[in-house]
Amino acid sequence: MERFIQFNDEKIDSFLYMQLTDLAKTLSKNKEMEVEFGPFSYLDRGQQKVFVSYFWDHRPAFDKVNGLKSDVYLRAIGSLHCTDYEQVRQYVREVKKTSISSFAKQLFVLAEDLRLEDICTRLRPGTKRSFAIRRKLYKQHFRTQMNANLVKSVLTDALFCKIYLMLNAESPLEAAESLGEKLDSVFPFIEQTLLPILDANSTSDVSRRCLQVVEVLDELLEKDMLNEYFHLPETVFQLEDELSWKDLKRMDPLECHNRTEKKNDDEDLMEEQFQTWHRETKDKGKSFLQFDLDQGSKSDLLGDGVREGDVEDQALGIVQGSSQKSSRHDFSSLEAEQMRDTKKQTGKAEYGKENRFAYPVFKRAAIPRQEEILHYQQLKSSIAPLKKKLKKLITEILERKNSHPRNHLHFGRLDKNLLRYFLEEQPRLFYKKHQPSWEIDAAFALLVDCSASMEDKMNETKLGITLFHEALKSVKVPHEIAGFWEDANEAIPERQPNYLQTVIDYSSSLNPPSGPEILQLNAEEDNRDGFAIRIMTERILRRSEKQKFLLVFSDGEPAALNYAQNGIIDTHEAVVEARKQGIEVINVFLSKGGIEEGQKKTIENIYGKYTVLVSNVEELPDVLFPLLRKLLIQSI
Secondary structure, X not given: OOOOOOOOOOOOOHHHHHHHHHHHHHHXXXXXXXXXXXXXXXXXXXXXXXXXXXXXXXXXXXXXXXXXXXXXXXXXXXXXXXXOHHHHHHHXXXXXXXXXXXXXXXXXXXXXXXXXXXXXXXXXXXXXXXXXXXXXXXHHHHHHXXXXXXXXXXXXXXXXXXXXXXXXXXXXXXXXXXXXXXXXXXXXXXXXXXXXXXXOOOHHHHHHXXXXXXXHHHHHOOOOOOOOOOOOOHHHHOOOOOOOHHHHOOOOOOOOOOEOOOOOOOOOOOOOOOOOOOHHXXXXXXXXXXXXXXXXXXXXXXXXXXXXOOHHHHHHHHXXXXXXXOOOOOOOOOOHHXXXXXXXXXXOOOOOXXXXXXXXXXXXXXXXXXXXXXXXXXXXXXXXXXXXXXXXXXXXXXXXHHHOOEEEXXXXXXXXXXXXXXXXXXXXXXXXXOOOOOOOOEEEEEEEEOOHHHOOOHHXXXXXXXXXXXXXXXXXXXXXXXXXXXXXXXXXXXXXXXXXXXXXXXXXOOOOOOOHHHHHOOOOOEEOHHHHHHHHHHHHHOOOOOEEEEEEEEOOOOEOOOOOHHHHHXXXXXXXXXXXXXXXXXEEEEOEOOOOHHHHHHHHHHHOOOEEEEOEHHHHHHHHHHHHHHHHHHHO
């Protein structure tokens, strides 16, 4: 499927992302710390995330990398260990009473970041270069913004820009622009109050001086800031120790104030009809069978009307408390073969944090129909020359390897040529014959992307897979072929079924009749590549062969529910994990009509240099042949 116009087609550099993540984990000494891109840079201690800013995008690579690193330094070294969160909460409470709360919060973040920057450079001198670049780019940005704000008469924003330039100025003339007579008259006070912040020792010093400036400007400024240059996330700094017993008690009033009448214990009980209609519930709402706590009548249940306990209460409590969600699931829509191989996983990060709600559904190949067998025979005949050529080459290499003995050894069989005994100080006079071995010690696995975008490439892909299967079968190399996709219709945020259809497995891969099952692969729905690679990694690691290869046939970047740009990073992590365990992961990128530069860069970010780009999918067998030959020779 050709994409003529792409909007907002931003791609994350997975190598840079992982570098920033490792940096954040190392500096924070927390292996759970994550990095996430956002409009502003800040630290979320509760979620254990360092947010780095989009401000550094679309800049030269050197400036972008150092800008992002400076965000990580500020948060993982400074904000995490050196910011007093209680002082920040108190400051936010105070500035909310003013009419320029946005200006006040951004002023605090600016001043606190300058203090933290000084701490970072003292503790980690290697960060000086990144902070120097950060300061240079921010000065250029605020100088431009100040001129634009002055033209638009947005004086509060212009004042903030001038304060930034003043605090980072290398000469007194850098922030000399006039903001009007009223603000110019108060600017010496601002300068005198804020400059000592550069030598502040704590968050309280910063908040105290910022409050002094805010109290004066609250009377002079008519409007709050229009733009947001720095962000103070209030939710990050509250709810840690502010909850009290009063907060847990009900404080909202009832909608009505009628009170139930208190009855005497001796009063006879009368049966009467209970009306479900009530004046408070006469208006139908969106809730169904929901009891609202702010409705009903007042009673003295918590006073004199408390019911005495009963011996049966405890038994009932035990029954209710021990009830659990059943581990069984409704698989009525699956075939019997699928039901046996279905594993459900919810909430666990066994296959990566992006796949904690994904679970595999293993689908077996059906018995081939007669038309599939006939069609497969046609495919076999079209790739027969390549298969024959490959088999002949591998056979010759194996024969040559087993016929040539190893000479010049210190022990073994005595060689007939003893001349080296008289010519060398430490002669090697022995040789050994190779043990005859006609098997290649390797196992292959092939993952086929069965997403909807493969619709126009699936026929050519099946031809390439046929070459893969027949060539390996001819040299007796065990292999497995599986297609993967995610069911987009059934996928929800808490449950994402991912199908793996195994058409050729290791036990049947060398059987002569095997092969027509490949034709059962079809274009389906979405593709969650990282999840499928981890599943296939588990399966190939069970093999005892010395060499293990995993080939991934795909036509683009991963795309599934909640798996957009994060899918690129997750797939790259899956590839790295597989390679660490000794599996060579190679991508065969399929295209029909050329490969865009953005697609090429994305695939390189995921698989590195181990990528075979096929610009015309019809040439797949010719491209796949030298790849197979190289991998098989490597395994001999």
